[in-house]
Each structure stands twice: as C-alpha cells, then as structure tokens.
Amino acid sequence: MLESRDKFLSILIASASVLLNIFFIVLVYPSLLSTEGIDLTLYRNEFLSFIDLSLRLDALSAFFVMLISVVSILATIYSVKYADEYQSKYSLSSLALFTTVFSLSMIGVVCSDHVFSFLVFWELMSLSSYLMVIYDYKDKDNVNAGFIYFVMTHMATAFLLVAFLLLSHLSSDLSFGALTVNAHNLDPQLSLIAFIMFLVGLGIKMGVVPFHFWLPIAHPAAPSHVSALMSAIMVKVPICILMRVVFDFLVPEAYMGYSILGLGIVSGLLGVIYAIKENDIKKLLAYSTIENVGIVLIGLGLSIVFLKSNNVLLASLAFMAAVFHIMNHAIYKSSLFLGAGSIVSKCHTRDLNKLGGLIHLMPKTALFFLVSSLSIAAMPFFNGFVSEWLLYQSLIRAMQLGETSLHFVLPIVLMFVAMIAGFAFVAFTKLFAIAFLGYARSENAKQAQEVSPMMWLPMALLSFLCLFFGLYPQIMGDIWANILNRFSLPYPAGTPYFVFPHEFFNADPLSHLMFNYFPSRLILIFTLMILIIIIFISYFLKVKSKRDIPWTCGFELDATMQYTASSYSQPLLRLMKNFYKIDFAHIFLDIYFGFYNFCKELRDKVHSGNLHGYLLYVLLALVGGLIYARYSS
C-alpha cells in the first residue's frame, strides 16, 4: 500500500517535472534567436543587497536551458520504469524529487545573474546530486563515493567563493552585469589569481585532470538516469560559467587560452587512456566524459588564443566547435548512460567481463547503443564527427593564417586531438563489442531481457538526434550565430562549411580553394544507392545459408574462449602502461597529509608546554611590535 502510494507520488513528480521542462523549452526558445536578454528577479532583499536571486536569459543560457530540459525530460521518462528496481528498498518519490530539484537548480545556475543566486543554485545542484549519488545507500561503496563527491564539490565551491570575492572588491554590486562592467578596471595580477581560482574551482566540477578522480567514482554510483544527467549536463554547466568568466568578468588574455588548452589536452588524453583500461561500463563512460570535456576545453582554449592573436573568424570557429561539442556530447552520452542503465537493470552487473551476446536479448537497446557509440567515436554521418571536424578545420585554417608563435603549438594540438579520437575508437568498439556481441559470458547475461519501451524510447530519440545533427548540422546555424554574437564574435560566414554548393558543374577546382564542404549527405545518398544495387545483385545469388558453431580447433566451444574486455584493449594498455601507475587521489592526499603533518609537528614544537617559553613569545611579540611601530611611518 505504502509502495504504491510512493510509486504514484513519484510518477506525479515526474510528470510535473516533464511538464515544467517542456514549459521551459517553450519559454526559452525565442531567446535562442534574439539578441536581447530577458531579466527576471526572483527575490531581492532591500536591506542586505547581496541577497539577490536574479536570473538572466541570454543566448548562452537559453541554449543550456534547452539542453538541460531536453535531457531531463528523457531521463525522467526513462526513470519511471528504471526506478522500479529500487521500489522495495528506497523511496521512489524522493528520487523523483531530487532529480527535479537537480535539473531546476542546473537551470538556475546557467541563468543566474548575481553571485548570490549563482552560489545558491550551485549549492542546490551539488546537494541534490550528492543525495542521488548516495541514493542506494545500502551499498557501502556508494556511500564512500558520495563522501568523496561531497568533499570535492565543496572544495570547488570554496575556490569559486574566493574567486568571486576577489572579483567583487572593486564594487559592492555583485550582479554579473556589474562584474562585466568592472572587468576592465581589474588589476592584471588580481585577474590572474582570480582566473586560477576559477579554473581550479570549475575544473574540479568539470572533471579536468588532475582534479578528475572523483568523477569515475561518483558518476557510476548514482542511478543511471542521474548518471546521464550528471555526465551529460552537470559537467557542462561549469564550462558555461567558464565562458562567462573569461569573456565577461575578466579580460581574455593569452595565458588563459593556453592554460585552458593545456588542461583540455591533458584531460582528453588521460581521460580516454583510463577509459580504455576500464571493465566497468559506467566507469568507462565516466572517463569518456572527462575526455569529451577535454575536447570542449581544447576548443574553448583555442578560441581564446585565436582571439588574442587577432584572428576573430578562427576564434568564432573554434568557439562554435566547442559549443557544438557540448551539445553533441550531451546527446550521445546521455543515450549511452541510459543504455548502460538498461544493461545494469537487466543483468545486475556492471562488469563487462560478465556480459556478451546481449544483442539477441536486447535488440533495441543494442541498436541505439550502437548509434550512440558510432557518434561518440566521431564516425562520419553522426554528430560527433561534425564537432571534431570543426575543431580540425579551425586548427588547419589557423596554420595558414595564424601567427608564428602558434605554428609550433597547433600541430601538437592537432596530433593530440587525433590521438584522442583514435583511442576513443578503441574504447567504444570495446564497450559495444564485449557487452553486446558474441556469446554470453555469464549467467547474468544469459537471462537478460529487453527493457520496456519507456526505457528504450528516450534512447531512440537521442540516437535519432545524433543522426539528424550529423547530417543537417546547419540547422543550428542561427543559434550559433546568436551565441557567438553574445560574446561579440562574428559568425564565420565566410566559410560555408555546411551549405550545399549551388554550382555543381564547375570546371575550375582552383576557384574553391579556400572552402571545404561537408559531404555527409551526398555520401550518404550515394552509399544508399550503392547499397540498393548490391542488395539487388545479391538477391539473385541463390545461395543457402545455415547456422553452425564456429571452428574452435577441435575444443568444445566455450564462452570463455572469446576475448575479454581486458584482452581487447591489451595492446594499447601495454603501450600506455606508465600512465596507469599514476594515482591522482593519492597524490593529492599525500600533499594534503604532508602539509597537515608538517603543521602538526610545528604546532607541537611551538606549544612546548613550558611557561618560560610562552613568556619569551610574549616578550618577542612586544619588542617586535614596538620596532615595527617605530620604523614604519
């Protein structure tokens, strides 16, 4: 009785959340295309002026709100059936409530227009996600994961507090508008320190290396739809804030661009290198999130660097690549996490080595998982390729037009981005191949079943979006133009990458020497034509087919003869083995405890317990104070 009431309440909250998100989508849609922002003040206190909950809807926040709302709606629909496995153990209505608060608070963070409102919504976001990470608290690992997450997220908040305090010392008005106005009056050293504080604080939340170690622990611990929200959206919200910080609150400088670029490369590479090692589905996806955040930061860093080199068109191209990648990653990563959730809910294991052959038992999940894997590995015809391609184009163009100092950096960056893409290929072929193909490696996988339509329909929609944006990327053109406009960057209209050229019969290929068109649709059309021809031909080949067990050198066929997850990635693991010897969490713990122990020993020496020693301290302080007073005038 209590359970069904709980379930009813959870469905009520979920429906309310979906309706609210649909309302938000409709509300912000005009702002995506308009250049004026809409201001909304939720609460302002007359006497304490720093208490101000005001929101502002401009092009960037409208874009993020759309992203958050769409992914939230799909995750909520998914969770209605997914949460059934928690029904007897925990309260479903609490999960629905926390999820709703989580997505609303993320919307609040990206829209906030005042430091106070930002901090309130940021804390709300951290707390609600913490509550969801420890939702399955009967498993001690999840509680530990929650603790690590709680500590790291509050460290991030601490750094952000310091950063905002540094920025606000010029005026008592803490609204983002005032901070933007004051940006030019900031001392460069102050700007540097504030930037470092922002980068560390936001970096912890984004999951950049070396602050990333909480992400592969916390994201898998949460229920899968929450993991989807966290990986797809929550790590992007700090990127939105970082864009505001660099372009609005501080004057963009070259060192900012290079540091973001460096962090992006390191995160991208190390994220994917660690992803290849993982045999736990959700940990692999979490490390892949770190990798994709790295790619977005590479785009953002490049755009700042190009801006300072006075190549505004290139800056806008790189910025567009970064924003496009944010959207693309949100789409396919949420689909992958929902798929992982389906696997976990039916097979009751997260270990890849226990899965296999799921494509026969869960065909729809497998199909949409395949489409998402193709997208995340940046394969052509899907949306992942478009953002990677834009990043490559910005790097290639920069080599032709940029300044000399960039000529050494950019080929190295290009090399690293290509390495990241190559390793992602290995990681995701491994994930799909071991989980879905071949024979089932354990009883868990043998008894799996297809999930209910409410669970695979969101994945279907997301996969469709992957294909759609891969073939029609220019649909978002006006939205990108508006977002770029908000940051005073021009739309790179001189490079009609996604437009179908009108001239087909042109006998002079030298005339279009500068442009590269995006041939996805054309090649898809030809591929389909050729496919039809081949199918036609093969129809006339009257051959029989039968199923039989494959030859296994005379031994009895056993599912353990297949490659395991570790063996699949073994060549690359062996090549990269030195990277796996680094343990980031212990590095930080060692630094922290080293400092702590040093302070403790110092304190023990100073607090000697000897009265005469203490009297000496008093005398020294008095004499020192008198000397200081005498000689400083």
Place this chain on the structure above:
Amino acid sequence: MLDIHLSTASLYLLISIASPLILIISAPLFAGLVAKFRAKFEARKGPSIFQPYYDLRKLLTKDVILPESSSWIFRVFPYLALAITVALCLLVPVFSSLSIFSYFSDLIFIFALFVIVAFFMVLSSVDAGTSFAGLGSSREAFNVALIEPVILLIILSLSIEFGTSNLFSIVAESIHGFELLSHPNSFFIAIAFLIVILVEAKRFPVDNPSTHLELTMIHEALLLEYSGKYLAMMEYASMLKFTILSSLFFSLFFSYGMVDELTLVGLAISILLWLVKMTAFAFVIALFEKSTAKLRLFRVPELVSFALVLALIAVFSHYYIKTW
C-alpha cells in the same frame, strides 16, 4: 555558367563516372598483380593476375555459414562496409582534377570514411564469438588508434601547403609534375603516407596477408568467420581500399599525367599512365614484402612513431624552408 557546351558537360560527367568505375573494376587486378610479383620474387610461377576475380566469383556461388552467435550485424555490416568503400571512390581523383564531386572531397572526411569502415569490420568480426575474431578486432582497433595522428598530420601538412583540405584542389594545384616530390617536406609526407598505406591496407610489415597464423594475422582474423558472398564483399572492400589508397598516393605525390583539361586523348594517356604507375607500385610493394620481416605487433608503434615524427618535421619545416 549555364551555357556549358554540351560535349564539355558530357565529358565532365564521363570523367566523374569513369574514374570510380575504373577503380572498382581494377581493384582485384592490383591485388592479383601484387600476388604475382611476390610469387616471381619467390621464383614461383604464381597465380594468374586475374585470380582474385575468379576467387570472388567462386565465393559468390558458395553457401554461407553463419556463426551461431552472430546477429544482424554479421550479415548487414559487409554490405555497409562495401557500399561506403565504393562511395569513397567517387571522391578520389584518379585521372584528372575535374569532377562533379570535387567540392565534396574533403581529406579529413575521406580518411574518416576509412575509419568507419574499420569500425564496421571490427564489430562484425567480434560478432562471431571466437578467439580469433577478438584477436583481429583488437589488433585492428590498435592500428587505427595508432595511425590517426599520422593521418591528421599528413592532412595538415598538405593543407598548409595548398591552403585547403579539399583533395581535388590540392591535386589541381600540383598537377603536371613532380613538384611535390621536390620539396623536402613533401618527401617526408610521402614516406609517412606510404607507412599509412602499409598500416591501413594491412600489408607488410604490419600484417602478412598470405598466412593465417595467429602470430601474423590481422586482416585475415577479421574475415576468418566469413564465407560465401559476405567474404567476397569484405575481401573486395579490402582490395578496393588498397587500390584507393595507392591511387591517392599517386594523385598527391606523382600526379604526372593527370589532366586538367577535358580532352579524350589526354584522358586515354592519363589512364594508361595510371595503369603503369599502379603496376610499378604493386612491384614495389611486393619487393618490400619480400625483403623485410614482419614486425611484431608491439613493434608496430615504433614504425608509426617514425611516420609521426616525419610528419611533424614536415609540418614544422613549412616555416623553416620557405623557398626551394
């Protein structure tokens, strides 16, 4: 623009359709030529150069055995891999720098299409559920991961030199000569590209296409469980990939003989020269195969790093060596 002379337009269309068709028809011929030259080096008579055609035709008539654990992926992906490889032929300049598809042939996209074909081949092989299947997939994925940076750096170097990553524009700029080979950075890029061909088309020293031993197979391991028409499609896709890559090598680095005007005589000469060039390339590949030993899998990164360093030097040297 609309008053194009009819014969010019039809010649244009002819070239655009003829060059992919010639690639498609002659792909097994070059595989046969390589096999023939290899046999000659071993002082054997060797199979006929048309043997791959006979093999493919034989395979099409054989029954198909599907592995027990295979799914629709095993049956569908050979079609997709073949269709994409054939669609790729449209984008590669073989005889001339003129084509109705010249706008669309972006180098990054072409190599990305090779990677998606590799993705399909890797997944379809694991579907069979045997050890060799996983072996082939794992090694193939390893190779793809290693060769990606080299490919991108090659594209970068070519783009810097010519100001675009459109393949037809690059060829149009460098047509009529050995210009490319006379710049030192182009020389490095050519060697790096040769190594890319060896890795992508899985020839010596990365893979031994004539054995089916665990130690030496990547390509064969991918195709081990295939039979009948599926095997024909996958084998043919590999042969076509090798032909496209070799043809690409010549378009970029030895484009002597390619035409940029629409004359039938020029086209005919260009086709003949292309056949000669490809035969010479088959000879060189066979010679290389017979004179080196196959690299252990874990030594392949050393070869690829060599290519990577060459490509990096080529890119950096654009800014040091200005005139030649």
